[in-house]
Ligand SMILES: Nc1ncnc2c1ncn2[C@@H]1O[C@H](COP(=O)(O)OP(=O)(O)OP(=O)(O)O)[C@@H](O)[C@H]1O
């Protein structure tokens with residue numbers, strides 16, 4: 342690398358550090374297998390955390406299939422850049438900031454034919470040049486696997502809080518999810534926990550649960566590999582519909598087991614980290630911290646309020 346390029350890279354690294362220092366928790370959502378529900382988890386956790394009073398950013402690093410904007414109903418958004426340098430995120434609702442390549446490519450049918458190096462630069466640019474401001478959470482959606490995008494995120498963000506690994510209960514998905522566990526360990530990044538998505542299908546008519554991809558595979562993997570289990574989210578037609586329509590499923594007034602499950606997971610993550618000191622994530626995996634673990638804690642978690 343030429344000296345000038347090195348300087349540019351170093352300057353960008355410094356800009357990333359400055360930006361990321363303003364964000365309390367930076368979480369990479371990943372999976373080994375495609376289509377298991379990473380984006381679903383990202384957008385619904387983001388909405389749930391905003392409902393709890395948190396400020397949340399979403400960075401969509403799925404360059405080839407950026408679906409976050411569509412699921413949030415803000416695909417017509419444009420990244421503002423009045424001075425041509427700083428990028429301003431799209432804000433589909435108060436407390437939520439979203440950055441995705443989808444906002445920069447007006448034609449939704451246009452394929453993004455990029456090699457790894459181009460993807461790495463785009464992700465680093467989003468981390469460095471976006472005016473994220475002060476946030477409680479940055480949720481980073483990623484494509485399946487353990488490749489360029491995940492590597493760039495882990496190597497570029499100092500003090501990444503951890504990874505959330507999404508899998509279905511099916512053996513082939515679990516097999517790939519185990520690699521995401523291995524990846525996180527190899528990168529030295531904490532595993533916040535595993536979510537077993539599409540864990541049974543709730544029949545919209547009779548409400549019985551059909552084990553389309555089985556049930557319990559993700560939970561069993563957590564026991565085997567000694568990683569925290571965050572919960573299981575069943576398949577539900579209304580969740581899929583809400584995402585296709587770009588509607589906030591968390592605001593759906595009807596009873597939904599999948600929404601309750603996602604809400605419970607958001608609570609675990611929020612109360613867990615809110616009650617920990619520094620970047621300790623050891624509380625994660627419990628519904629809320631116990632009063633004893635709150636001793637000396639200055640957060641507003643439910644246990645402390647008692
Ligand atoms: N619990 C669920 N119930 C019903 N539909 C779901 C559920 N989870 C995900 N889906 C649907 O399954 C499809 C795949 O989900 P999603 O796009 O979130 O997966 P992904 O892991 O992000 O995929 P990719 O690997 O392509 O990025 C979407 O159409 C989504 O609406």
Ligand SMILES: [Mg+2]
Pocket residue numbers: 379380381403408482483484
């Ligand atoms: Mg996705």
